[in-house]
Amino acid sequence: MKRMKKWILLLIGILITLLIVLKIVFHQFKLNVYDGFEVAKLNNIWTNARMEQDAFEIQSKIVHSGKNAAEITLKYGDKVESNNGKDKDSERDELMESRKLYAVEDIKYEYQFSMLLPDSFPILPVRLVIAQWKQDCPLCSCENYSPILALRYMLGRLFITLQTDSVRHELYTTNDEIRGRWLNFKFFIRFSKGKNGEVKAFLDNKMVVDYKGVTSYSNDCRILSTTNKYFFKMGLYRDRIREPMTIYIDDYKKNRLE
Numbered sequence: 400m401k402r403m404k405k406w407i408l409l410l411i412g413i414l415i416t417l418l419i420v421l422k423i424v425f426h427q428f429k430l431n432v433y434d435g436f437e438v439a440k441l442n443n444i445w446t447n448a449r450m451e452q453d454a455f456e457i458q459s460k461i462v463h464s465g466k467n468a469a470e471i472t473l474k475y476g477d478k479v480e481s482n483n484g485k486d487k488d489s490e491r492d493e494l495m496e497s498r499k500l501y502a503v504e505d506i507k508y509e510y511q512f513s514m515l516l517p518d519s520f521p522i523l524p525v526r527l528v529i530a531q532w533k534q535d536c537p538l539c540s541c542e543n544y545s546p547i548l549a550l551r552y553m554l555g556r557l558f559i560t561l562q563t564d565s566v567r568h569e570l571y572t573t574n575d576e577i578r579g580r581w582l583n584f585k586f587f588i589r590f591s592k593g594k595n596g597e598v599k600a601f602l603d604n605k606m607v608v609d610y611k612g613v614t615s616y617s618n619d620c621r622i623l624s625t626t627n628k629y630f631f632k633m634g635l636y637r638d639r640i641r642e643p644m645t646i647y648i649d650d651y652k653k654n655r656l657e
Contacts, residue, residue, distance in 0.1 A: 430508075430655035432500065436469045436648070445494045449632060451477045454492035463513040463581050463649035469494070472645045473635040482543075487526070493634035500653065501535055504615065504626040507589040507597070507656040512633060515647040518579040522555045528636040529646060532588065535628040539620030547614060547629065548588065548598060552577075559600060563613045571600065571607040581649075587656070590615045590629045 434442045436457050441447060447455065454472055462468040473492045480489045502508050514529060531546035545562045552558075558572035587599040596614030600607050621627060631653070635644050 430500065430653065432651075432653050434651045435465045436467050437465050441494075444497055444500060446497055447494070449478060449491055449493040449495045450634065451492055455494070461515060461517075461647050463515070463583075463647075465649075468647050468649035470645060470647055471634045472643060473637070474643050475639065475641045479639065487638040489526075489636060490639050491634065491636040493632040493636055494648070495632045496630055496653075498630075501628040501630045502532075502588070502590055503628060505589065505591050505593075505595065507587065509652070509654040509656055510586045510588065510631065511584065511650065511652040513581050513583045513649045514633075515581045515649075516552070516578045517645060517647070520578050520646075521642050521644065523640065523642070524554055525640055526638045527552050527644075530584070530631070530633040531636070532590075532629055532631050534590075534616050534618070534620065535630055536618065536620040539618055541616045541618040541620060544616060547590065547616065548586075550584070557582075559608060561598065561610065561614065563615060564617055568610075570598065570610055571602075573607075588614065590627070592617055592627075 432444050434444060436442075439457055441455065450471070454474070454477060456470045457467050458470045459467050461470070471492050471494070473490065476490065478491045480491070482488055512530070528546065528549050528551050530550040532548040533546045534541055534544065536542040536544070545567070547562060549560045551560060555576070556572060556574050557577050559570045561568045561570050583603050585601040587597070589595065589597045592613060592615045594612055596612055598608055598610040598614060615627060615629075619627060633648060635646055637644070
């Protein structure tokens, strides 16, 4: 009787695992999501695991479209991450996409979002990332690697970086004043360890990046999958400083194109 119960529980566990995998596969196949932050609570396409509860607010004073937009305010000591002397300690308040939405290796995706840094946003010599794509590395050495693709702002300069293994490229940079207005970003991305990888980026409908080549770390970090996965985050991620920062976000879209 005990043996039969054990086998039944094992079978139930296997069936649940298969259902989860099929749900993820099906969701990826039909992926087409949008968040205009019109609802008072956080959309379930996001997780707030990388953000303090009081850092996020749906507000109506500064919007890109519709009636509302997201406001994220980073304060000193929010979600501190120690780098154990290898780099400066960091802090963050970021929206991170749900695991079911992670991008799959060698498949092309479209991302769109609008951001606004207020006129008073500080111009500092501090690492600051406002959007990033990272490789999913459960139980793998690339967990602490830099983002593959990152949208950065430092000393009044907006720039986009691509890093694969030890090589970092600066794909775009501008010293134009960007504060006080909505910035409309669109990215077409295929993550790949081969030459078919690609990144196309548009800022306010103007192409600013057209890159083809490797767009992934060489590590294979896969669980219940034959392909690597990659996830998106946006908000405020920086070296630790005492000065608060606020960013506004609206009209997020993600589509699977293939």
